Amino acid sequence: xxxxxxxxxxxxxxxxxxxxxxxxxxxxxxxxxxxxxxxxxxxxxxxxxxxxxxxxxxxxxxxxxxxxxxxxxxxxxxxxxxxxxxxxxxxxxxxxxxxxxxxxxxxxxxxxxxxxxxxxxxxxxxxxxxxxxxxxxxxxxxxxxxxxxxxxxxxxxxxxxxxxxxxxxxxxxxxxxxxxxxxxxxxxxxxxxxxxxxxxxxxxxxxxxxxxxxxxxxxxxxxxxxxxxxxxxxxxxxxxxxxxxxxxxxxxxxxxxxxxxxxxxxxxxxxxxxxxxxxxxxxxxxxxxxxxxxxxxxxxxxxxxxxxxxxxxxxxxxxxxxxxxxxxxxxxxxxxxxxxxxxxxxxxxxxxxxxxxxxxxxxxxxxxxxxxxxxxxxxxxxxxxxxxxxxxxxxxxxxxxxxxxxxxxxxxxxxxxxxxxxxxxxxxxxxxxxxxxxxxxxxxxxxxxxxxxxxxxxxxxxxxxx
Amino acid sequence: xxxxxxxxxxxxxxxxxxxxxxxxxxxxxxxxxxxxxxxxxxxxxxxxxxxxxxxxxxxxxxxxxxxxxxxxxxxxxxxxxxxxxxxxxxxxxxxxxxxxxxxxxxxxxxxxxxxxxxxxxxxxxxxxxxxxxxxxxxxxxxxxxxxxxxxxxxxxxxxxxxxxxxxxxx
Numbered sequence: 001x002x003x004x005x006x007x008x009x010x011x012x013x014x015x016x017x018x019x020x021x022x023x024x025x026x027x028x029x030x031x032x033x034x035x036x037x038x039x040x041x042x043x044x045x046x047x048x049x050x051x052x053x054x055x056x057x058x059x060x061x062x063x064x065x066x067x068x069x070x071x072x073x074x075x076x077x078x079x080x081x082x083x084x085x086x087x088x089x090x091x092x093x094x095x096x097x098x099x100x101x102x103x104x105x106x107x108x109x110x111x112x113x114x115x116x117x118x119x120x121x122x123x124x125x126x127x128x129x130x131x132x133x134x135x136x137x138x139x140x141x142x143x144x145x146x147x148x149x150x151x152x153x154x155x156x157x158x159x160x161x162x163x164x165x166x167x168x169x170x171x172x173x174x175x176x177x178x179x180x181x182x183x184x185x186x187x188x189x190x191x192x193x194x195x196x197x198x199x200x201x202x203x204x205x206x207x208x209x210x211x212x213x214x215x216x217x218x219x220x221x222x223x224x225x226x227x228x229x230x231x232x233x234x235x236x237x238x239x240x241x242x243x244x245x246x247x248x249x250x251x252x253x254x255x256x257x258x259x260x261x262x263x264x265x266x267x268x269x270x271x272x273x274x275x276x277x278x279x280x281x282x283x284x285x286x287x288x289x290x291x292x293x294x295x296x297x298x299x300x301x302x303x304x305x306x307x308x309x310x311x312x313x314x315x316x317x318x319x320x321x322x323x324x325x326x327x328x329x330x331x332x333x334x335x336x337x338x339x340x341x342x343x344x345x346x347x348x349x350x351x352x353x354x355x356x357x358x359x360x361x362x363x364x365x366x367x368x369x370x371x372x373x374x375x376x377x378x379x380x381x382x383x384x385x386x387x388x389x390x391x392x393x394x395x396x397x398x399x400x401x402x403x404x405x406x407x408x409x410x411x412x413x414x415x416x417x418x419x420x421x422x423x424x425x426x427x428x429x430x431x432x433x434x435x436x437x438x439x440x441x442x443x444x445x446x447x448x449x450x451x452x453x454x455x456x457x458x459x460x461x462x463x464x465x466x
Numbered sequence: 467x468x469x470x471x472x473x474x475x476x477x478x479x480x481x482x483x484x485x486x487x488x489x490x491x492x493x494x495x496x497x498x499x500x501x502x503x504x505x506x507x508x509x510x511x512x513x514x515x516x517x518x519x520x521x522x523x524x525x526x527x528x529x530x531x532x533x534x535x536x537x538x539x540x541x542x543x544x545x546x547x548x549x550x551x552x553x554x555x556x557x558x559x560x561x562x563x564x565x566x567x568x569x570x571x572x573x574x575x576x577x578x579x580x581x582x583x584x585x586x587x588x589x590x591x592x593x594x595x596x597x598x599x600x601x602x603x604x605x606x607x608x609x610x611x612x613x614x615x616x617x618x619x620x621x622x623x624x625x626x627x628x629x630x631x632x633x634x635x636x
Contacts (some may be wrong), residue, residue, distance in 0.1 A: 012622040088558040095602075126505075126542055127598050128556070129612035129636075162492045165505055167540035170596065183525075184500030186539035202494040245560035245601035251617075253602060287559055318601070320560050334562050338596055344539075 004231065005256040007219045008212070008239055011100045017224035018134055020141040023102035029147055031218035032109045034157040039221075044114035048217060052237050057082055057173070058286065058301040058315050059211030059394075063217075067115050069197035070205045078206045078252065079112050079120035080182060080196075080426055081214060084166050084173040086125055087286035088338060090318035092253050093211040095466035097124075097131040100215075101138035107214030109147065110221055112159050115207050120161045123178050126168055130311040153306035170342035174393045175208040176200075177344065188346045189393035212241060233259030236314075237301035243268040245320040247277070247326070259302040262292060266321055277323040281409075287313025287335045288398025290405035310408065312401045328410040329417050332402060333361040350396035357403060362415075367423025374414055378407045468538075479516045480527075482510055486525055486629035496526040500536045504543055513547045517547055549584040550632045553596035555607040566605035569618045573627060576577075589631045627631075 009028060011017035023029070035044050049064025053055055070077060085093040097104055108120050141162050142148045150158050164182055166172050172181045176190035179201045200206025216238055218286055220228050231236045245251040249271030256269070262282055266272065273279045273399040282292045284301060291309040292299060299305055303314050322331060340358035345351045357380060359372055383391055383402045385397030407414065478486075486503045490496055503522045507514050520530040521554055522614045537543050555561075555570040570581060573592050577585050585589040600606040603616030607626065615626045 008622045061634055062597045085599055086597060089560045089601050090597070091599040114507050125599070127608060128597070129608065129610065130614070133612065160492075165501065167501060167504070167542035169540050181501065182498060183495065184497035184528075184532075184536055186536055202498075205492075242599065245604050251560070251602045251604060284561065320563070320601075322563060326563065330562070331559070333558050334557075341596055 002377055003088075003330060004239075004257050006239065008096065008103070008215050008241060009100075009253075009255040010122060011103065012095070012345065014216075017099055018101055018138065020102055020138070020145055023100070027329060028102055029106055030102055030363065031222040032106045032147065033153055035110045035114055035221050036153045036157055041114050041116055044110060046220065047225050048114065050226040052225075052235070053213065053216055053220060053222045053228065053235065056216070056240065058288070059086065059312065060314060061225075063209065063213055066197065066209075067111075067207060069195065070115060071198060071205070074116070074205045075223055076204050077116060077117040078116050078201045078204055079108065079110060079117040080175075080178060080201055080206055080208045081120060081122040082173060082175065082178055082208055082210050083122055083128070083131075084170075084178060085128075085316075086173050086342075087288060087316045087318065089245050089283065089320045090243055090286050090316040091245075092316070092318070094128055094131050095253050096211055096215055096241070097128070100374060101135050102142065103141050103215050104135070104211060104240060105138060105147065107217045108161060109152070109159060109216050109290050111207070111209060111214050113155075113157055117207065117292040118158050118160065121164050121182055122161060122203070123164050123166060123172065123182060125166045125172075132165065139163065165394075169344070170338075171344040171395060173394070174395065175445075177393065178204065178208060186344070188344055191392055231257045233257075233300060233302045233305075235304050240301075242269070242301065243316075244321065245318070246283075246320040247273065247274050247279075247323040248321050250285035259300040259305070261298050261300050263297040266297070266302065267309050270319075270321070273323050277321070278327065278390060279321055279329070280324045280326055281322045282327070283318075283320040283322075284311050285317045285319070286398075287320070287338065287402055288394075289313055289315040290401040291331070291409060292348065293409045304441055310405055312397065328406055329365050329415050331360070332406045332414075333358075333365050335402040336361045336399070337416040339395065343395060343399070347391040347393075347396070350382040350391040350399070353380055353396060353401045357399065362417060365421075365425070366426070367421050368426030369418035369421070371415060371418055373418070374407050374411060377403050381407075392433070475572065476521060477515065478507065478521045483521075483525060484504060485596075486522065490526075497528050497532065499526055500528075500533055501540075504533075504537055508543055511547065512549075513545060514543045515545065532592055537612060548585075549591040550589050551634055552591040552593060552610040553615075553630055554593050554598060554609075554628070556596075556598045556600075556605065557594045558597035560601040561605040564605045564617065566618075569605050569620070569623050571608070571622050572620050576624065585631075 015021045045067045053063045056061045112120050148159050169187050171177045172187040172190045177187040181187040196206040196208055231238050239255050240258045241255050243253045254269045279294050284292050297311040299309050336358040340354040341353045343350050381400035385400050386394050485506050489499045489502045507518045519533040523530040523533045528564030557566050582593045598608050600614050605618045608614050
């Protein structure tokens with residue numbers, strides 16, 4: 001295989017790479033010019049479809065296919081760019097916007113031309129203060145230079161890009177949650193169908209694409225679908241920005257062909273596990289995707305391979321490494337706390353389920369765990385989410401996966417933790433112990449006894465009986 | 467009546483109203499300006515009081531309840547004024563693994579406040595955050611003027627606090 005040439009990150013280390021002047025001097029906006037002046041929209045959709053570019057935001061849905069779902073007879077189309085990157089440990093979109101905003105704008109321009117959208121909204125999470133400023137300046141620059149606005153390159157195509165800031169809600173990264181939020185409402189995901197391609201923002205046909213997905217588009221137009229498909233592994237083509245953080249020597253975002261193994265990513269590109277320690281586990285792509293144990297680190301990080309070790313998928317390809325000293329309970333607790341905090345509260349199994357998981361893990365961590373808690377958590381995890389069909393969006397699946405993987409892959413450690421971390425404060429009260437023994441309590445105030453029969457075996461167990 | 471301002475003196479100045487109205491042509495519905503309007507008001511008052519919500523509602527021709535519904539869903543908008551600078555210290559997975567929660571506790575302990583509270587001099591609000599997306603600098607923090615801090619150590623947290631208490635950088 002020919003040596004891999006980074007394209008998405010090629011301007012990152014260039015001085016003033018974020019300016020229009022430098023971007024244009026390095027061949028910028030040529031792909032957009034080519035698309036707008038020599039190709040028709042359907043041809044662009046066809047090229048992207050042929051490249052088999054899959055969405056980089058998490059779900060991995062084929063981008064060209066998504067565009068082709070738009071109704072043929074539509075009058076108006078909206079483009080919503082999902083820059084609400086909030087999946088823990090993911091930061092590639094932020095760097096893409098901060099370091100090379102014009103590549104991103106060119107991607108939006110080509111995608112809007114292909115989908116005949118004359119308005120694009122970039123939904124950017126509010127925490128990206130710097131990225132917002134950089135992008136705002138870049139859009140103004142592009143507009144002044146005629147890359148945006150009316151009759152771009154004399155093609156008759158008009159495009160306006162508006163930046164829209166979120167306000168700190170993870171759920172707005174879900175495409176229909178994003179649309180609701182854009183419309184000025186709370187970010188509650190919508191029941192699908194209708195999918196956004198048919199009825200999305202402001203009830204018009206809408207395309208929702210991730211920042212990195214759109215950044216791939218100019219390169220596909222410039223170099224062709226065959227070039228794109230020459231990179232990566234079957235069904236997972238093209239370059240990908242991998243983020244590595246946690247217990248590694250060098251926390252980085254690096255561009256590599258899809259399908260690199262988790263071990264190679266850690267050892268070769270992130271400088272290995274810190275403090276000369278060994279990896280205990282790694283999160284493959286944002287915490288929603290589950291957990292790889294140390295033995296599974298040779299799994300290729302692509303859209304297909306991660307199902308084998310029981311992970312949900314590639315997600316955002318943001319790897320978090322945990323060293324051998326990390327208690328798995330800390331990982332599970334952190335994940336559960338995140339999802340309990342970020343559940344939007346619309347569907348009961350998610351709102352209550354994420355809260356229960358958080359409370360249980362908090363109790364276990366504090367020394368009040370019971371062995372049966374592990375099965376209860378696994379059972380809950382199996383019953384919340386789109387897959388068991390109990391919620392509208394995938395947040396609950398993401399909340400369930402760390403629990404499922406963690407309990408299945410590290411059960412012995414969790415049982416050991418529960419047994420060796422018992423705090424007497426969580427023990428049975430005198431009354432509970434008396435009831436568990438079958439003795440019934442006689443109140444002092446002369447009222448009838450609180451129970452009048454012997455409880456069944458195991459009806460109430462103290463943590464010490466486990 | 468829906469959207470009617472309740473007091474004689476309006477809270478939002480004409481300049482702020484003009485700033486909000488400038489967003490209206492960008493969207494097919496006025497309601498879509500809710501979040502931009504909340505951001506504008508928040509930037510000015512460092513909080514979003516009820517009366518401001520009612521006045522936003524009037525401008526956007528929706529009900530105050532609709533503005534409040536949206537406002538209260540998001541974690542960003544406080545009801546009472548926050549400090550001149552708000553800083554978020556991340557507690558999500560990558561930062562947690564590298565001591566993010568200790569950094570948050572250290573910052574709060576040094577300032578004598580709890581997370582989400584403001585110092586008595588009104589200069590600094592410290593809050594926890596779920597993933598700030600700057601994991602390459604974990605454990606990290608970001609201030610609402612755009613300054614990023616990391617990888618943090620207790621000493622760097624002290625330096626960060628001193629720097630943030632000086633003035634905003636935007």
